[in-house]
Every structure is written in C-alpha cells, then in structure tokens.
Amino acid sequence: MKTRLIVVAAFICTVCHFTEAQLLPVKPLNTTITNTTCGTTKLCVSSVPNCDPAGNSSCFFTSAQFNNGTLTIEMSGTTSGYVALGLTPTASPLTQIGNVVFVCGNNKSNAFFETVSQNGSTLTPAAVPAIISPNVLGSTNNQTLTQCAISVNISAIPFIPANVPLLFNLTILNGTTNGTDLGPAATVFNSSGTLDLANPMSNIPQNTLNITRNGCGSTKLCVSSESGCNLTGNSSCFFSSIQVKNQTFSIELSGTTTGYVALGLAKQNTTFVFICGNNNNSFFFQTATQNNTNLTTANVTTVYNSQGVVAQNQTLIQCIFNTSTSFNISTKADDTMYNVTIMNGTTNGTDLGPAATVFNSSGTLDLANPMSNVPQNTVLLNITRNGCGSTKLCVSNESSCNLTGNSSCFFSSFQVKNQTFSIELSGTTTGYVALGLTKQNTTFVFICGNNSNSFFFQTATQNNTNLTTANVTTVYNSQGVVAQNQTLIQCIFNTSTSFNISTKADDTMYNVTIMNGTTNGTQLGPLSVRFNSGKEVDLSVTSTPSSNSSNAITNLCTNVLAVLLSALILYL
Ligand SMILES: *[C@@H]1O[C@H](CO)[C@@H](O)[C@H](O)[C@H]1NC(C)=O
Ligand SMILES: *[C@@H]1O[C@H](CO)[C@@H](O)[C@H](O)[C@H]1NC(C)=O
Ligand SMILES: *[C@@H]1O[C@H](CO)[C@@H](O)[C@H](O)[C@H]1NC(C)=O
Ligand SMILES: *[C@@H]1O[C@H](CO)[C@@H](O)[C@H](O)[C@H]1NC(C)=O
Ligand SMILES: *[C@@H]1O[C@H](CO)[C@@H](O)[C@H](O)[C@H]1NC(C)=O
Ligand SMILES: *[C@@H]1O[C@H](CO)[C@@H](O)[C@H](O)[C@H]1NC(C)=O
Ligand SMILES: *[C@@H]1O[C@H](CO)[C@@H](O)[C@H](O)[C@H]1NC(C)=O
Ligand SMILES: *[C@@H]1O[C@H](CO)[C@@H](O)[C@H](O)[C@H]1NC(C)=O
Ligand SMILES: *[C@@H]1O[C@H](CO)[C@@H](O)[C@H](O)[C@H]1NC(C)=O
Ligand SMILES: *[C@@H]1O[C@H](CO)[C@@H](O)[C@H](O)[C@H]1NC(C)=O
Ligand SMILES: *[C@@H]1O[C@H](CO)[C@@H](O)[C@H](O)[C@H]1NC(C)=O
Ligand SMILES: *[C@@H]1O[C@H](CO)[C@@H](O)[C@H](O)[C@H]1NC(C)=O
Numbered sequence: 001m002k003t004r005l006i007v008v009a010a011f012i013c014t015v016c017h018f019t020e021a022q023l024l025p026v027k028p029l030n031t032t033i034t035n036t037t038c039g040t041t042k043l044c045v046s047s048v049p050n051c052d053p054a055g056n057s058s059c060f061f062t063s064a065q066f067n068n069g070t071l072t073i074e075m076s077g078t079t080s081g082y083v084a085l086g087l088t089p090t091a092s093p094l095t096q097i098g099n100v101v102f103v104c105g106n107n108k109s110n111a112f113f114e115t116v117s118q119n120g121s122t123l124t125p126a127a128v129p130a131i132i133s134p135n136v137l138g139s140t141n142n143q144t145l146t147q148c149a150i151s152v153n154i155s156a157i158p159f160i161p162a163n164v165p166l167l168f169n170l171t172i173l174n175g176t177t178n179g180t181d182l183g184p185a186a187t188v189f190n191s192s193g194t195l196d197l198a199n200p201m202s203n204i205p206q207n208t209l210n211i212t213r214n215g216c217g218s219t220k221l222c223v224s225s226e227s228g229c230n231l232t233g234n235s236s237c238f239f240s241s242i243q244v245k246n247q248t249f250s251i252e253l254s255g256t257t258t259g260y261v262a263l264g265l266a267k268q269n270t271t272f273v274f275i276c277g278n279n280n281n282s283f284f285f286q287t288a289t290q291n292n293t294n295l296t297t298a299n300v301t302t303v304y305n306s307q308g309v310v311a312q313n314q315t316l317i318q319c320i321f322n323t324s325t326s327f328n329i330s331t332k333a334d335d336t337m338y339n340v341t342i343m344n345g346t347t348n349g350t351d352l353g354p355a356a357t358v359f360n361s362s363g364t365l366d367l368a369n370p371m372s373n374v375p376q377n378t379v380l381l382n383i384t385r386n387g388c389g390s391t392k393l394c395v396s397n398e399s400s401c402n403l404t405g406n407s408s409c410f411f412s413s414f415q416v417k418n419q420t421f422s423i424e425l426s427g428t429t430t431g432y433v434a435l436g437l438t439k440q441n442t443t444f445v446f447i448c449g450n451n452s453n454s455f456f457f458q459t460a461t462q463n464n465t466n467l468t469t470a471n472v473t474t475v476y477n478s479q480g481v482v483a484q485n486q487t488l489i490q491c492i493f494n495t496s497t498s499f500n501i502s503t504k505a506d507d508t509m510y511n512v513t514i515m516n517g518t519t520n521g522t523q524l525g526p527l528s529v530r531f532n533s534g535k536e537v538d539l540s541v542t543s544t545p546s547s548n549s550s551n552a553i554t555n556l557c558t559n560v561l562a563v564l565l566s567a568l569i570l571y572l
Contacts, residue, residue, distance in 0.1 A: 023114045023125075023180065026148075029138035033061070033074045033147055039281050041065055042074075043200045045170055047188035053147070060172045060188045066198035069155025071166065072137070075104045076147045077174055082106065082182060083146055086118060086171035090194045093159045094167060100128055104139060104148035105177045111139035112180055113148050121184040123173070131157050166197035201313050204281075208232050208311045209318040211239070211252045219243060220252075221370045223340055225358040232316065238342045238358045244368040247325045247333045254318040257344045260352060261317050264290055264341035265367075267329045271339075272300060273355075276308045276319035277347045283308040284350050285319060293354035295345075302327045325367075336368040337452070337521070363430060363486055364520070366452045373453060380404055380483055381490045383411070383424045389543045391415065392424075395512055397530045404488065410514040410530040416540035419497045419505050426490045429516040432524055433489050436462055436513035439501045439536070443511075444472060448480045448491035449519045455480040456522050457491060465526040467517075474499040508540040 033053045038044035042065035051059035053076035062085045063074040077083030082105030089095045101116045101123060113136045117126035127133075132152055139148035154160055170191040176183035196202040211231055216222035220241040229237035231254050240263050243250040253276050255261025260277035271290040276283065285306040288295040300323060308319025326333040340361040346353035366372040383403055388394035392413040401409035403426050412435050415422040425448055427433025432449035443462040448455065457480060459472040472495065480491030498505040512533040518525035 023112055024134070024136050026111055026113055026136050026139045029111075029140040029147055029149060031138070031149065033063070033076045033149070035061070035063075037200075038063065039200050039204050041200060042072075043195060043197055043202055045172065045189055045191060045195070045203060047172060047174075060174055062170070062172055064166075064197035065200070066154070066166060069153065069162070071152045071154050071197060072149065073102065073134070073152070074147070074149050075102065076145070077104070077172075078144060079146050079174055080106055080141075080143045081146070081174060081176040084116070084123065084173040084175075084185060086169075086173060088169040088171075089167065090169055091165075091167045093161075093164070096159055097129075097132055097157075100132070101173070102134065102148075102150065103182060104146055105180065105182065106141040106143065106146050107177060107180050109141065109143060111141045111146065111148065113139055113150065114180070116182070118173075118185065121175075121186070123175075123182045123185050165199070167194045168197060169193070170195055207309060208316065209252075209254075209307075209309055209320060211241070211254045211318050211320070213239075215370075216241065217370050219370060220250075221365065221367055221372055223342065223359055223361060223365075223373060225342060231318075232312070238344060240340070240342055240359075242340075242367045243370075244325065244336055249323050249325055249336075249367060250320070251322070252318075252320050253342075254316070255342070255344055255358075256316055258314050259346035260344060261319075262288075262295065262343040262345070262355060264339075264343060264357075265329065266290075266339040266341065267335075267337070270329050271341070272298070272327065272329050273343070274300075274303070274321065274323075275352065276306075276317050277350065277352070278310040278314055278317055279347060279350050281310055281314055283310050283317070283319070285321065286350065286352075288352070290355065293345075293356070295352045295355055298328070300327050336366055337364045338367060339363065340365050340367075364452055369452065371453075380488075381424075381426075381479070381481055381492055383413075383426050383490050383492070385411075387542075388413065391542060393537070393539055393542045395514065395531055395533065397514065403490075404484070406484075406487075408530075410516065412512070412514055412531075414539040415542075416497065416508055421495050421497055421508075421539060422492070423494070424490075424492050425514075426488070427514065427516050427530070428488055430486050431518035432516060433491075434460075434467070434515045434517070434527065436511075436515060437501065438511035438513065439507075439509070442501050443513070444470070444499065444501050445515070446472075446475070446493065446495075447524065448478075448489050449522060449524070450482040450486055450489055451519060451522050453482050453486055455482050455489070455491070457493065458522065458524075460524070462527070465528075467524045467527060470500070472499050509536045509538050511536050512539075 042063040044063045047060035053061040061076045065072045084103040087100045115128045116123040134150035137149040172189035173185040220243040222241045225238035238255040241252040262275040264271045264273045273288045275286040287300040289298045302324040306321035342359040343355040345355045392415045394413045396411040410427045413424040434447040436443045436445045445460045447458040457478040460467040461470045474496040478493035514531040515527040517527045
C-alpha cells in the first residue's frame, strides 16, 4: 500500500502537469448522437428514461463506450445553455483521478467544452491532470440542441490496469450560459449507484422471471437439457415446465442462449413450436411450425399471456405463456399427449436461425401428468436366468442375451406348480412385450406395456398382427415396471393352467411366442414376433431330453443361417 502511494505521488509530480486553460479547442461534431445501440455497444443514461437525444422533446443524455483502451463519451442536451456530466470514481485505483465534471455549452451559438469542479450547484472552471484530459472529437449547438463527443485514452493512464471496470457514480447537470459563464447546475439525472462505463448493460436491470424447479414432478411436468441444471446459472441449461389446468397449458421456458429458446410439441408428424427470442436485447414471442431445422412462422391463435425477458447480459432468455390445449395440432380440447422437444438457435432481429434440439422426450408425454417423464419403479424386477433349465423353462430370442442390457432381448420363463403358471416376461421395447400361448389355432396373449412411462398389464386374443383386448379371468398377481428410460419392460404374473383356451386343469402344452409392438396410451400397435417355439412345448418341463440337440442346432445355425434363429426353440 505504502509503495503504491509513493509510486503514485512520484507519478503525479513527474508526469502530471495541469492544463493551463479549461476551455478546450472544439471542432464540428461529425456524427449524429443516437440511442440506437444503447445497452449493446454503449452505456446510456438520460434525464428521461430511454429518451432520444436527436428527438424534439427535452432530453439530457450521455453515453459511454469503452473500446481498445479508449473511452468515448457523448453528451447531448435540448438546451441553449449547457449539459454537464459529473463522474465520481467509486473504487480504487480510479479514485486517484478524483471527481471530474465535463461541460458542453453554448456560447452565443458557438459550442464550447471545458472541465470544471463542482461545489453544490456552483461549477468553477478547473483543470484535470493532462493524463486524463479529454480529446474533443466535436461539438455543436443551434440554440435548441447542444452536443459534444470526447474521448479519453484510458490505456495511457499508468495506474489503471487494462480490463479494470470503470466504476463511477454519474450525474447529468444542466444550466444556463452567458458566454462561457455557467449558471447554477441542476441535477437532471443521478445514477444513484455505481455504473461501469465499460459495460453497456451495467444500468439495465437483469431481472429474471421466477422460473424454478419447485413443483417439478408434483404440480408440473418438467423437462430439461441436463437433469437438474441451474436455470439461472452460468452453465448451459434449457428447461421447460408444463401445467395443465382447465384445458389450458401453462408453460415456462428458459434457456441459456443469446438467440432463441423454443418448445416443440409434436403429434402425428406435425410439430408446433413456441419461441422466446432475443431481438437486440428485447424479448419477442413467436409461434412456428417445424420442418427439420427450419422454423416457419405460423399463427397459434390460442396463445395468450406470453411474457418474457432477455437477461444476464443477453445470455439468458425466459418466458411464460398459456395456450388452450386445443391448439393447431389437436382439435380435441382434452388432448394432452405430445412428444416434447426443446430447441435453440440464433436470431437476427426476429429472424430465426436453424433449430438445434437440446432435449427430446423421444416418446409421448402426458403433459397433464407431472410424473409422466419421472422414472417409476426403475428398480427392476428380479428376472434372471438363474434356474433356467432346472427350476424353470426359459425361452428367449437370443440364447444368452442380457435381460437388463441395451441390446435386444426378449425373454420369458415358466414355472408350473399347483396347476398355476408363474410367468416372467422381459423385453427391450418402448411399447409393449407380449407372451402368446397358442393351442388349436387360438392364441391368448399376455401383454406388459408402457403407457407414457407407466406400466400396464392386459390380456388379448391375436389375429395375425392384431391384438384384441379379451379378459382372462384366471390371471392374478400381475406386476411390472417400465425401466431403463422407457427402453425395458419387465413383468411377472400368474394364471391358473386352465385358462381360456384349455379347460383341462393339467394342460401345459402350448406353442409359445414372444412379441412386441408400439403403444399409444394403452392402445396396442401391430405386433412383431421376436420368438416362436414353432411347436407345442410342455411348459411344466424345465429341461427336456431334446434340449442338448436343440442347443447344438442353435450353435450350428448361428454360424450358418442366423435368420432361422428366431424360429428355434431354446430349451435351457
Ligand atoms: C430511443 O428513443 C426512443 C424515443 O424516445 C425510444 O422509443 C427508444 O426506446 C429509445 N431506445 C433506447 C435503446 O433507449
Ligand atoms: C488499439 O490501440 C492501439 C494503440 O492505442 C492501436 O495501435 C491499435 O491499432 C488499436 N486497435 C484497434 C483495433 O483499433
Ligand atoms: C469524426 O471526427 C473524428 C475526430 O475528429 C475522427 O476520428 C472520425 O474519423 C470522424 N468520423 C467521421 C465519420 O468522419
Ligand atoms: C437544431 O438541430 C436539431 C437536430 O439537428 C434539429 O432537430 C432542430 O430543428 C434544430 N433547431 C434549430 C432551431 O435549428
Ligand atoms: C434543465 O433540464 C430541465 C429538465 O429537463 C429543464 O426543465 C430545464 O429547462 C433545463 N435547463 C436548461 C437551462 O436547459
Ligand atoms: C452576461 O455577462 C455579461 C458580462 O460578462 C454581463 O454584463 C451580463 O449582465 C450577463 N448577463 C446575465 C443575464 O447575467
Ligand atoms: C455513489 O452513489 C451511491 C448511491 O447514491 C452512494 O451511496 C455512494 O456513496 C456514492 N459513492 C461516491 C464515491 O460518491
Ligand atoms: C419473483 O418472486 C419474488 C419473490 O417472491 C418477487 O418479489 C418478484 O416480483 C417475482 N418476480 C417476477 C418477475 O414475478
Ligand atoms: C444458480 O446459479 C446462480 C448464479 O450462479 C446462483 O446464484 C444460484 O444460487 C444457483 N441456484 C441453484 C439452485 O443452485
Ligand atoms: C376455464 O377457462 C374458461 C375459458 O378460458 C373460463 O371461462 C373459466 O372461467 C375457467 N374456469 C376456471 C375454473 O378457471
Ligand atoms: C407420418 O409420417 C410417416 C412417415 O413419413 C407416414 O407414414 C405417416 O402416414 C405420417 N402420418 C401422418 C398422420 O401424417
Ligand atoms: C421440408 O423441407 C424439405 C427440404 O428441406 C422439403 O423438401 C419438404 O417439402 C418440406 N416439407 C414441408 C411439409 O414443408
């Protein structure tokens, strides 16, 4: 500290001599002072918020722009007197400069510029250290408008390191002139706090909307690019929440982007997109249709109450809006099933750049169900190959495929005790996995399905690839899970051996198929066969004499004709 003070004192003695005259030479102003880049390239303050320095109504305005070590200041006042800018440094090392007041005035229709000191409303001509003495770029007045532009070479001030925030309290003063004499100063603007002259946004409130994760999974459905990401933090986070009430979607959308964040709701090949964007630091809302990465403006008349902000120095966009549930895609007022995406992209004004997808539900979500994307019962049922061939009969599409893994695996096991089938069924599918038991041209099907991440069990009859719901009264104790991010369905259930096809209580001979297909809610799409025993199998026999030969055939066929595998019985 001591060392620094000595250095500064030495500097002032050797480098800083004070300017002799306070009036600085002027030349005509060769630019128009405008407010168009306020908040983007320059910091602006004014007597009336957002007033136009080139306009007709009373406006006392100054701007500051810091670029490559040079601070450029514009001053403008609708006056035949003077407009002055008071700068009070509020932090070290700038405080070494002391208070500075720049005056831009009208001397009988000649513009003048000078530096002064302020004591209350009295302004007295005073020199500033030469090192901060401004270069007057130009000035003008015509009795109704007085303007000056100056620059200060901050990089030449030795005690101010590069990239130090230029923290000052600002005032704008005005008053009359008589020649170059200055009448009493009136304060027409006070920053009431410190501003950074190097930061164009430093006086723009960075309010965000109150979008939080509170209520996610309970009162609202939430989706985001990164699970749990901080909505207002520094790292990338795209988030949306949806609440359905009274046939209205209430939607929150937030994204760390300088361009736009968009929510896509898709159904039957049509995606409607709700866009919250940044048009040069102003918020805009728009709706569009999507074709790949192209967003094309399209009206959604049912949207109301949209509001939003561009915040955090144009790195965060947040908005909330409502739309009736019957908007352009669906005409059904109570339709809440959609595939959901979050996208982002650049903006040029309100033009939208190509959309990049940062979240995709990859399946239908029920927007009315806050839990519809929250994994339910992700604890898997304990379905394993333990006991295959000894305590239970097992069949699967691949003889040793991983029941909990990522690659295709369809598996079922049977145990027969006390004239009851205990059945395990597992399939890597997002829709349904089904077990078909066939006898005398009739197939009864036991279905374990995914209804928007919720498990359901159903029985049906089969006609080619169609499944038709049919009750099997002898089924009991069915339970199941939709797991692994909706890519795996597992279930266990019991049925008495005398169910709808066979009336004989001890009949255990059936042709066995494992099938899968898509679901839409609990509706079942056409089935695909994943395993077919090809003949009737005795489900009560866990290990049959033919198992070895079957395995031998399996091994042969693996190498020769893999295609036939699906038709083989795997007695394990
Ligand atoms: C510029 O001035 C006009 C007129 O007062 C105003 O509508 C506009 O918001 C101002 N722009 C900025 C960036 O302050
Ligand atoms: C930045 O300033 C330095 C010296 O003040 C000058 O040499 C250089 O050309 C300037 N760069 C730009 C991009 O204006
Ligand atoms: C205006 O004048 C300044 C200094 O007098 C000069 O640096 C600048 O290039 C001029 N601008 C135009 C547009 O003539
Ligand atoms: C003074 O200049 C401003 C801006 O150019 C203009 O709008 C205004 O009409 C001028 N006033 C007179 C009296 O010439
Ligand atoms: C100073 O600004 C105030 C508020 O805009 C205005 O009413 C007054 O006329 C101005 N004074 C002079 C001398 O221009
Ligand atoms: C303006 O200044 C002159 C001389 O400096 C003085 O005689 C005159 O009274 C002043 N006018 C006003 C209105 O103060
Ligand atoms: C800057 O302004 C704030 C708020 O008006 C005030 O509390 C503070 O004392 C000022 N700082 C200086 C150095 O004048
Ligand atoms: C956010 O919540 C706080 C505290 O509840 C409240 O003061 C503020 O006005 C809210 N902001 C908005 C934009 O709703
Ligand atoms: C998110 O980040 C902001 C800014 O870094 C921090 O103030 C806030 O506490 C964070 N919120 C949570 C929930 O972590
Ligand atoms: C439901 O919405 C309709 C139409 O917007 C409105 O008239 C009605 O008052 C709302 N009912 C409730 C309970 O909010
Ligand atoms: C959706 O697209 C698929 C593939 O392009 C097409 O087969 C199907 O008919 C389309 N459905 C609707 C409802 O347009
Ligand atoms: C989608 O865009 C492709 C080219 O990118 C175009 O061929 C196709 O016609 C567009 N589809 C619609 C429905 O506009």
